[in-house]
Amino acid sequence: MSDSNITDFTNPSTFILLGIPGLEAAHVWISIPFCTMYIIAILGNFTILFIVKMEPSLHKPMYYFLCMLAVTDLVVYTSTVPKILAIFCFNSREINFSACLTQMYFIHCFSVMESGILVAMALDRYVAICHPLRHSTTLTNPLVAKIGLAVVLRGCIVVFPYPLLARQWPYCRTIVIPQPYCTNIAVVNLACADTRVSNYYGLFVQLCVIGVDGIFIAVSYVQILRAIFSLPTKDARVKTFETCGSHLFVLLAFYIPGLIISLMNRFAQNVPLHFHVLIANLYLLLPPVLNPIIYGVRTKQIRDRLLWLFTHKGA
Template sequence: MSKYNTTDFTNPSTFILLGIPGLEVTHVWISIPFCAMCFITILGNFTILFIVKTEPSLHEPMYYFLCMLSITDLVVYTSTLPKMLAIFWFNSSEIDFSACLTQMFFIHSFSVMESGILVAMALDRYLAICHPLRHSTILTNPLVAKIGLAVVLRGCIVVLPFPLLARQWPYCRTNIIPQPYCAHIAVVNLACADIRVSSYYGLFVQFCVMGLDGIFIGVSYTQILRAIFILPTKDAWVKTFGTCGSHLFVILAFYIPGLIISLMNRFPQNVPLYFHVLIANFYLLLPPMLHPIIYGVRTKQIRDRLLRLFTHKRA
């Protein structure tokens, strides 16, 4: 590590990703749960994409949004995990400056896209539960396509200033990033300049963009819960609340840790660095693994189609 700890350069061509600082000797063991999460995520999300594509009865807005969520999860994994494993297994810690900024763009833009998709899914559930007779007439396939395009464009446009601003800062202190991937605030913190523009813009994205998404989702689910509580039978109440409860769990698992990590990175406390990094890594990699389990396995239509697929193969 000492050979990288240099300060006689300006704007380095490469950065050094440390992996999990302080736990370098256990990198191989740490890679085991990461590999398991990768396997479950890839298998689960590709299974959802396959089932929705091959089952005509699932060609509905809810499942289209679920497919969008699966695609964003797969992109997040493919843009981060290969380099993580290269660090853990082969100590391949160098990353080109442009590649680092590209990885930063993909991580954050697809996180914003994921937030937008969760908003779209909340809208779908709101219409399905609170206005079931109007659901199919409002959420038509052309509108779903427009929502998907808007989510993608918003994610790209909102996050594009991250790498553009990061590229213009001078880097003359160190080129060591104490993480296994190029997160925005971790990169710009290495700059030997006033980075308040980058920091404030990052907070703007976190609180004003994704925060507004969270507020919209909260309002939607408040209306959903009000509609659930006035259902005539207890069985209908339990069934509907069970479905929405799993959705709420995914939403809370996405927004709350992201907010905490953002604040921890900007206002560090007396917590070991490896703890920060581990929490950030699990926040990045855990939701994509949970999505196919919660949205897929707990969704009756997908579960039934999957069971029919396995029973057909055995027959």
């Protein structure tokens, strides 16, 4: 083989995204729930942003963090779902190498940001329940802005090595990615080189970023539960716990699918590939759908404002 051919093969201009391997014949039907999720996520998160902006009573730290979460979800959906639908509906499987790395960066960057925002929400609930008299003086608007900036910078900086490392590897095995979007592990697995640096760094991000966030959230809720159970009456305990309900549901929607994927990768090697891919898709795409629904249903101010908008327009 000539040098020029080797160069062309080891530096692909495009990758091929398979969608959901083994279910190619059903891609058109699978696109229907994906398209529905896309519409719900876009409308739901834009509605959250609009209501928080228009309702002065929601200009509080928890809802500022909720707006950050909505923006994060919108970016994740915008960077992935249009291409997924193009694969399912039009069999448009090719993706430019640079576009693949860009998509990979956005997916991981905003996943880390979402984890950081959930930590910020846990901090808000901790201060509100454990130190209620100091909540307004502790979580001021400037501090909320600094926390938001720190979350964004952490996500951008921590994930930045992913595409840099992926770009330097030679790809001489295959250019086929057995899923509908580009992730770090999927791209690195195609390389025909020693990619331990990428693998170790990915593990570092999982353990030292997502893992530490999970520990911080767990510690916060231990303190929150101690404060709740120390309240004198059952009604006070229930009412206080309900203020954490929306955040807890969002936490479960974010972390449980990730835990399922981790357990499947280690202990369920015999599970069909298409099932792995479907679970991975749910991990990425389900939280942006559920987050606005959870907060819309469980938050009285958002629910009342939304009902007022509909009744006002109807009048």
